[in-house]
Amino acid sequence: MPNAQDIRRRIKSVKNIEQITKAMKMVAAARLRKAQEKAAASLPYTEKVREVLASVAGHASDLSHPLLEVREVNNIAYLVLSADKGLAGAYSSNVIKEVVPRIAGKTNCSVITVGRKARDYFKHRGYRIDEEFTGFSEKPTLQHAIAIARSVAEGFKSGRYDEIHLSYTVFHSAITQKATTVKLLPIEDVTAVDANPSDYIFEPSAEEVLNHLVPQYLETTIYGALLQASASELGARMTAMGSATDNAEELIAKLILNYNKIRQATITREISEIVGGAEALK
Amino acid sequence: MAKTIRLDIVTPEKMAFSAEVSMVIARTTAGDIGILPGHAPLIAAMAIWPLRVITDGEEIPISMCGGFIEVQPEKITILANCAELPEDIDVERAETAKARAENHLRDSNSDVARAEVALKRAMVRLKVAEHNKQHKM
Numbered sequence: 001m002p003n004a005q006d007i008r009r010r011i012k013s014v015k016n017i018e019q020i021t022k023a024m025k026m027v028a029a030a031r032l033r034k035a036q037e038k039a040a041a042s043l044p045y046t047e048k049v050r051e052v053l054a055s056v057a058g059h060a061s062d063l064s065h066p067l068l069e070v071r072e073v074n075n076i077a078y079l080v081l082s083a084d085k086g087l088a089g090a091y092s093s094n095v096i097k098e099v100v101p102r103i104a105g106k107t108n109c110s111v112i113t114v115g116r117k118a119r120d121y122f123k124h125r126g127y128r129i130d131e132e133f134t135g136f137s138e139k140p141t142l143q144h145a146i147a148i149a150r151s152v153a154e155g156f157k158s159g160r161y162d163e164i165h166l167s168y169t170v171f172h173s174a175i176t177q178k179a180t181t182v183k184l185l186p187i188e189d190v191t192a193v194d195a196n197p198s199d200y201i202f203e204p205s206a207e208e209v210l211n212h213l214v215p216q217y218l219e220t221t222i223y224g225a226l227l228q229a230s231a232s233e234l235g236a237r238m239t240a241m242g243s244a245t246d247n248a249e250e251l252i253a254k255l256i257l258n259y260n261k262i263r264q265a266t267i268t269r270e271i272s273e274i275v276g277g278a279e280a281l282k
Numbered sequence: 283m284a285k286t287i288r289l290d291i292v293t294p295e296k297m298a299f300s301a302e303v304s305m306v307i308a309r310t311t312a313g314d315i316g317i318l319p320g321h322a323p324l325i326a327a328m329a330i331w332p333l334r335v336i337t338d339g340e341e342i343p344i345s346m347c348g349g350f351i352e353v354q355p356e357k358i359t360i361l362a363n364c365a366e367l368p369e370d371i372d373v374e375r376a377e378t379a380k381a382r383a384e385n386h387l388r389d390s391n392s393d394v395a396r397a398e399v400a401l402k403r404a405m406v407r408l409k410v411a412e413h414n415k416q417h418k419m
């Protein structure tokens with residue numbers, strides 16, 4: 001049976017932990033709102049770029065751009081978006097779980113990681129990491145997306161990769177996020193979208209516009225995914241920290257009950273000792 | 283009332299500008315174009331250059347760094363990585379960016395193409411900010 005002092009110490013430490021988790025929950029909640037707004041604000045842009053790309057694709061006589069080229073698949077890269085920090089429940093491990101079955105045991109696969117968690121995981125297990133980006137998982141900016149897009153496009157153009165997939169977490173709500181994988185390069189789905197019926201004039205030419213548009217499309221897609229991932233991370237952290245706070249509260253209640261029991265038992269014992277002593281003196 | 287055309291400037295961060303305007307003058311990679319209401323559908327890549335927006339005889343420059351312009355007879359949509367109205371420009375930041383870009387250009391080891399783009403962006407911002415200053419005085 002632990003003594004009263006031990007329990008008192010335990011209560012104190014659990015209280016400290018509770019304070020931390022509570023603060024983290026609140027911080028995550030505040031940031032989540034901002035991240036959600038940002039993710040929503042980027043949607044019109046993403047849609048518009050896709051729309052314009054579709055209408056260009058519908059009009060250009062022959063679509064040829066290095067990033068649209070479909071090749072025989074020899075080397076595949078996975079771009080994995082994870083968190084820099086832990087304490088976000090299963091957020092990072094869910095993304096990693098999404099990727100691992102696809103690359104396990106294959107020699108022609110490599111990973112490009114965003115966020116410390118994915119990097120550490122893949123590094124420790126001996127996977128090939130071609131490039132890593134860290135330090136902005138919570139607050140990605142367009143500049144980060146551009147940097148990633150540039151390096152990914154470079155790898156694809158040079159023939160180092162024949163296909164690049166993007167694994168990230170789609171944000172549905174603060175409690176539901178889903179890890180998914182989409183094909184990033186070569187860009188394929190553009191022609192599937194219904195081309196705009198109006199006949200556009202292209203200035204200077206459809207090919208030229210395409211040359212500018214394709215990299216921009218890539219950047220936008222990556223940026224959109226980064227924003228979704230950051231909202232998911234914060235959502236996951238908020239829920240995880242919320243339940244951690246609840247658990248801490250429950251634990252504290254149990255410990256206090258225990259503590260009082262022991263305290264009471266000690267008092268009772270002391271009283272009976274005194275009474276016993278007084279009895280013996282008679 | 284003069285005819286107007288809707289202008290939307292969309293950036294990944296936000297809707298930067300949305301209003302009815304009478305004319306837009308944009309510099310595309312192939313040269314300047316003026317767009318009036320009822321223009322034929324057009325898609326063009328834009329150069330890094332201020333966009334001139336004319337509303338009721340008054341001209342507002344908007345700093346842009348590349349992007350696309352999509353024109354439909356009653357609507358113009360501009361997709362840009364960044365777009366700033368004169369009053370939103372951080373002159374100090376643009377000045378330091380300009381100095382940095384110039385340094386990079388002198389240094390032959392650095393990425394010249396990138397520095398050139400950065401320099402252009404900074405110049406455009408300063409130019410647009412200049413307009414704001416004149417306006418106030």
